[in-house]
Amino acid sequence: MTDPVLSIANAALSLDGNAGRVDILHDLSLDVAAGETLGLVGPSGSGKSSLLMVMGGLEQATAGRVTALGQDLTAMNEDQLARFRRDNMGVVFQSFHLIPTMTALENVATPLELAGARDAFDRAAAELRAVGLESRMDHYPSQMSGGEQQRVALARASAPRPKLLLADEPTGNLDETNGQAIIDLLFDLRDRHGATLIMVTHSTELAARCDRIIRLRDGRIEGPLSKAAE
Template sequence: MDRVLSLEAARLTLAGNAGPVEILKGITLSVTRGESLGLVGPSGSGKSSLLMLMGGLERATSGRVEALGQDLTAMGEDALARFRRANMGIVFQSFHLIPTMTALENVAIPLELAGMPDAMARAREELEAMGLGARLGHYPAEMSGGEQQRVALARAAAPRPAIFLADEPTGNLDSQTGAAIMELLFGLRDRHGATLVLVTHAPELAERCDRIVRLADGAIVPETEVGAKVEVRA
């Protein structure tokens, strides 16, 4: 099977007030094309940091991180930004929308920066797919949290990325709205045939993934310690 994401002995050490802090301790992991992977574990276990390595938003202190066959650890910041823009859709717990831009403009701007001539049309299409056809001209402050997260999902999906990375995308939402957002996120994965890596504290969300990886204290917990791999999709 095609490996879309691959980490080999990846470590992440960050500076702390009392000296260096080892956040990730030699992570080796592969994710295949079209797979959905849930990253779970207690707060501080390294889930979000691992997602940041996969997206090239943090640089591994040692080891190797590859995405779509490209070595992210060897890229400069500009090259990483271009690679993410072309290949990755990233969704965070916070929506990171530009407050002075409408929903349509928020989704269109990364497409325009990438030089796509149909930026506005594609942005409109994704927002309508999210059920926001009537909200194209609204600003973030005029929308609910669930609507803002839908805009963020549309922005991530508009470039048709091969990889979706989601870090607690329902963490700021009530349970009903969060469930609707997760339906949309998995729908995007299915619609675009993308690979999905999801960080979550919610077991019911993780169990929708093809595979669950558990982290503790910056390392992957062996399956022999947590039970068999969870497979919930045919």
């Protein structure tokens, strides 16, 4: 058996708030295989997005260990984590997080430029064409619909050819038609680039297309479900 591309061992997450310390994730252990598509499901407040953030090193686990591509994320500082994400991960958020003063082409090219790619704009243009936005490359986010902005966000996440693609409710702000288009594009990106895809979703349709489903409740894994069980 090959080593998992991502492994979580007895991980916990606690954050300090105005009301004191809040325990969000509790003693989670999980392995994800290379090329797998994993859906994280569960009720609001169950810890799905927090688990995804821990997987991506966007939140540091307060206990346990998180290993991605053989590297211990829990031993890295913020700069090391940022470089690791730049070189190995693509992250797609529900709220797009595009830079408003940049065109679609510039938004997608930015992570490539930061990584030192000399052909950043050529690769960015190719990714935008792949998501059907060849006619919108010079448009700013404010000039695009929500569905188009999410396509730009997908192109930006996939342009560096990440080994891990993390998506947090990628269809949450979209209508049914645009949501279906984004679902299709996510799986197309996975197939084209061979990435491991991990996503948080409330969409039963999106979850059903995953290889494996993990259900969370109250910060704990309630149980893995196969597609057949779902």
